[in-house]
Amino acid sequence: MATLELSIQHEVAAPVRRKRKLGLLFWIASLWLAIILALAILAPVLPLQNPTDMDMLERRAAFSSEHWLGTDGLGRDEFARLIFGARVSLTVGLIAPMIGLGIGGALGLLAGYFRGRFETLVVGSMDVLLAFPPLVFALAVTAYLGQSIPNLTIILGVLGIPAFMRVARAATLTLARREFVIAAEALGASHARILLRELLPNVILPLLAFFLLGVAVTIVVEGALSFLGLGVPPPMASWGSMIGEGRDSLDVAPRLAFLPAAGLFLTVLAFNLVGDTMRALTDPRQGAL
Amino acid sequence: MVAFVARRFLYVVPVLLAVSLLTFLIASLLPGDLAYVILGDQATPEKVAALRHDMGLDQPIWWRYLSWLGHVLQGDLGRSFRTGQTVLQAVSERIPVSLELMLMAEFIGLLIGIPLAIACAARAGGAFDRFMTGGAFAMLSMPSFLLAILLIYLFAVELRWLPATGYVPFTEEPLANLRFFVLPALTLALAEWPGIMRVLRSDMIATLQEDYIALAKAKGLKPSRILFVHALKPSSLTLVTVTGINIGRLLGGTLIVESIFALPGIGRLLVGAIYTRDLVILQGVVLLVACGFVIVNFIVDMLYAVLDPRIRHGHA
């Protein structure tokens, strides 16, 4: 979880970069993301084997024409599970940071703009959330609400709120002192207008950059929760839960852990590359600092 | 300065109260009545009702919270129904482990992260910089539960350099103690350094744009001197905050690493308390961990104020 905090203010004070071409890496990364996303979305209609059908006597089978990437510890088709796993990992990984982005972003924007008691209240509640051990939160909420992808997404989303709040608040604080905001205030613009027309478009950029990092972190944290039995309910798979299961077969079939780990690695890397490049291209303060 | 401390203190109390209330609410959400857990196979409805009454579980939640709070204010955090240990005993046994693990992990993380950040910032946008910024974050995608077991197989089973699991207190055998902590701290640090590196790198690039750096360059100072002497300190403010938050987080325990390396830390205590519905321990430990988190943040704020006078004066 700690990693969610990384980009508190530095995303705002983004580094100056020379404008450069998107580069080959960016395109490779985008292509990879496009493929993974397409596979994940189309998984149910693709001619894949059923990812939950077991062949209990064909456990941990090697690569073959029938099972392209072999079978897992319970004799399920590894390739199908990887693709359906991507579906789960990406669903959780994209939606949970959206919750953080929406709620945390809004709170941070308002706190940074209105300041005063409201800000203290928001920052204080976020501190409460931060001071509370996240695993205890996840365990208790799962125990109460039951295990499902929506619940898991909500838990991860809520845990991400403080980080997004901080990013948004820090960005708003710097922007609120800028000339264009002061000018708008002087011209008698309403709070809503200033917030929506002047601040939001500028705050959203660092938030979006942070969002892409949040996606990567969420996918990894979901894996950790799956390892602890708090992740997606079986027989569904996520990349994280597959790594956790594969870990028991490291000796016999290391690929069961390393294939989903490689998928995770490449996807996180790709999200990061795309995120970085996009931020470098769109950062409004580029050159202004 | 006194006013600053006092202000922070006034802020800390409600935060802690809110944490304790949240803990209480969350604990009461946990399914599985303690009375059933204690009674086991002889849990007839009458016995359950009687035990619930004896334990005060039939009281409304606000009343239980207030009476718990009353005891806490008198310094009595309570006693585990299962082990007979007081909360303070349980925490004081385990906090040295979590503390040491956290310090070592953070130390290794900084040791890897800072030099790489400086190297990246020195040539921002260069090939090394681009490779590291991308690669560092992808390092995070290696889940700790996999990384841990790989490290164990490599360093403990194959090479036999380090022990696979276990712990001895530092006071008993300092050297053995450190050996036990290397692998778990490394596992955590490998997830910490990318963040450290990215934060410091960004801030340093910003600092390097400042006029006084240009001035220093113009004066012909050596680049290494500029980087380490002139740029590092002013760039480390965010790093201090982030390190503080990481430390606070790690205080709450790192269940996975503690379990795999069999370290008796706070994480296992907390999760064990949830699994056995040992709510007294759960509430007490969460409160103490939150205190720790708040104190660390407090220290960071002070450090911040010391490093950057603007915060001390301008933030009123």
Added chain:
Amino acid sequence: MTNIAAAARKRAPIFLVAAFALLPLANPAQAQKPGGSITVGLELDVPGFDPLKVGVYDAAVLTPAAAIFDTLTYLDDKGEAQPKLALSWTHSDDFKTWTFKLRPGVKFHDGTPFNAEAYKANFDRQKDPANKCRCAFYIAAVNNVQAPDELTVVYNLNDPSVNYPTLVSYPNQNAAVHSPTAWKTRGDDYNRNPVGTGPYVLKSWTAGDRMVLEKNPDYWDKDKVYLDRIILKPLPDAQSRFASLQSGEADIVWDDEYDADNIQKAQKDPKLTVHSYTGSGTQPYAFNTKTPPFDDVRVRQALVMAIDRKKMSQAITNGLAKPASNPYGDGSWVKCKDDGALPFDVAKAKALIQAYGKPVEFKTVVTATPRGRIVGQVLQQFWKNVGASMELDQVDQATIPPRAFMRQFQLIPWRIVDLADPDPQMFANFHTGSPVALANYSNPELDKLLEHARVTAEVDKRIEDYCAATRLINKEAIWFWTFQNTYYAISSANLKGLPKMYSGMIDVSRVWKE
């Protein structure tokens, strides 16, 4: 010897037990070297030893308990009771009164003399309703314990028990003898400062970490105790636990069949020895017969018939787990010629589901552990094959008992632990009105069989009763069993003298290192 044992081990676990039983006979003058220390890797944290606090001793508590405490008797390799704190025993003609003569001159670690009064105090404390001990459940059949003189303990039972001495043969929550002085003076702290009469004394203990036991210099049987020191550690993660054994940080580790890869790897490794024992209990599941679709016997039967236990064992445990078709494991004295088990028959199961007419959809409670998940998914697959759809309801361990007792489930996993006598659990699990009669099923015939078995002394007749009860249960399919309780420990090959793991207890109190 070792080669034969190794070869036999590969073939069948039965031979393994035989080979171990032969070892002492074949090699009576084996050098038993005194001294040294070992480290034992357990799975779970030890919560403590006070029965009032911990209620029931789990496998992790039994190992240190076997070193710290003595019991009246112990079980030899043949499963017969032998003298320990009791020197001899007699019974009344109706098997309702058992009289134990105690060993004189034994002292607890704190100097308190061990005598009949102390023994009675232990029993009374557990039985006292005011103490609300979970442990009282397991001594419900004992009316009272008397101490007519210094060295005589008399058990007065409610119903006949032909083999009572085997019930006090291992240091569980009821049979371990604690020092009354210690629990009175220590109060709440006694739980973590246990005092017994056993061969080892608790020296230090860090919660969640090391427990150090040192040899008791005044032990009454000290010539048969070899190690100077035993260190116990909880190593929760199976992979790193095995790695600790391989790297030499642990000398013996607890394991279970879900870690089959490592067990089989150890079996091939000449530096390691695998110990295993099949107990008298099994791993059962209970249907809630009051909720649809399980209010219909055809659905229950269909689901049981859909399970191929051999395949299941293969899938989950590489074939290590032994299928069970009745509640009594190989280690039980109840053996049924005919247990009325429903056969594995997919076609018939499908037909039954179709006859039921409505879609069969339900939830199964499983523990949120890798074990719970893997077993749940395999069952899910079997049931999918016959047209039933099952969803997994993952809960943590502490949620299962309340859900069970409040009947908030459709299908729930339960446990039949290794008790020397089937009565307490069979009666509790299947007699009308018991809190643990999870199936919510009532059948006068079944009740009668259980009541009859309880008051009967003759073993043959009791076996008949229990087998008849099992046939009824299997026919009605109110519970089903998957595997027998099998216990595993892996040690380095130079660790010798480990007794059979009755009740899953790894008793290292009399082992030595070669």
